[in-house]
Amino acid sequence: MLKTKGILLVMAVSIITSVASIWGYQKLTQESYVGISSNGKLPVNYAGFYDNNNAPAGPVDFTAASTAATPAVVHIKARTKAxxxxxxxxxxxxxxxxxxxxxxxxxxxxxxxxxxxPEQKASGSGVLISDDGYIVTNNHVINGADEINVTLTNRKTYKATLVGADPSSDLAVLKIESSKLPFLLYGNSDDVKLGQWVLAVGYPLNLDVTVTAGIVSAKARAIGVNDRQSDRPIESFIQTDAAVNPGNSGGALINTNGELIGINSAIASPTGSYAGYSYAIPVNLVKKIVNDMIKYGAVQR
Incomplete structure (x- = not known):
């Protein structure tokens, strides 16, 4: 009898000990998880997926800038009579x-x-810089012209008058009689950085409005191209690898925000067509010269 009671007592103690051990382990485990939670939830992300705030820079989207810029870039045709x-x-x-x-x-x-x-014809591009019809282009596009016509992207054509021209910088300002026109906002060419994306917008080879992309490869370039027009040339070009061809002259160089940062003017090419580098007059220089022409009819130096 005593032996049986002893066995039952041992079994009872064993059961109580086992239950206590299991309860203690669960309690310890539960407290460990709570402790982790109280320190903050661990960040969990899917592999290869990033939220908008922490995502690395992806491919640049040029569509918004192109949509904003193309209506403000015009096709210029100049004619010199025989x-x-x-x-x-x-x-x-x-x-x-x-x-x-x-x-x-x-x-x-x-x-x-x-x-x-004989009669001579030339074509190029221009940029609307105000809603009342002021246009900036290259001097070499309209130099000596007796008649200048400007066509907008909506196919409307206007006769343009020459406000002023500056051979030293190869810039000219035209005026068409219209209102509520699309125009480009000025950017800041001093903020342009090497390697940043840019878009060239114009009418190359007498085609319709065309957009090409490239990067800024150099700043403050002097290539001697304005020596042909002036004995006091001003050159401080933005160099890019955006494709520019004959007819792009006077067109827009814009940043990815759609702001005007330069006027396309020249290409470095043994053939006369695009071969790797193009050059734009920085917009900070353009602003000064354009404002002088509109206000005084000539550049104030």
Whole structure:
């Protein structure tokens, strides 16, 4: 009997001990999880997925900037009428004048020579900078033109008047008579950084409005291209690798916010078409010259 009671007592103690051990383990485990929770929830993310605030920079979207810029970039066509030019460079004396005296040999030996210059046409691009029709372009696009026509992206064409031109910077300002026109806002070319994305907008090769993308590869470049127009050229180009071809001259260089940061002006090319580098006049220089032309009709230096 005593033996049986002893066995039952041992079994009871064992059961109580086991239950107490299990309860204690659960309590300890529960407190450990609560402790972790009280320190803050551990961040959990799916692999390869990032929320908007912490996402790394992805591909740049050019659509908003292109949509904003294209209506404000115009197609310019300039025409120079055919004209006669008299060459008054002195030539050698006509040795037959003493005998014939009728000037029959003057075309060979003396007298003015008249040359006929045929009609010339040029095309390029321009940028609307106000809603009342002021346009900035390159001087070489309209230089010497007798007639300038401007076509907007809505296919409307206007006759333009020349407000002012500056060969030293290769800039010119035109005016068309209209209102409530789309125009580009000025950016700050001093803030332009090497490697940043830019867009070139214009009418290359007489095509419709065209947008190309590239990066800024250099700043404050002087390439000597304005030496052809002025004995006091001003050059401090933004160099990019955005594709620019004949017809892009006078068009817009914009940042990804759609702000004007330059006026496309030249390309470095052995063929005359795009071969790797293009050059734009920085907008901070453009602003000064344009404001002078609109206010005074000429650049104040």
């Amino acid at each position: 004209k006669q030019v008299t060459n008054n460079i002195p030539r050698q004396r006509n040795p037959f004048s003493d005998w014939f005296g009728d000037g029959i040999f003057d075309d060979f030996f003396g007298g003015p020579r008249v040359q006929m210059i």
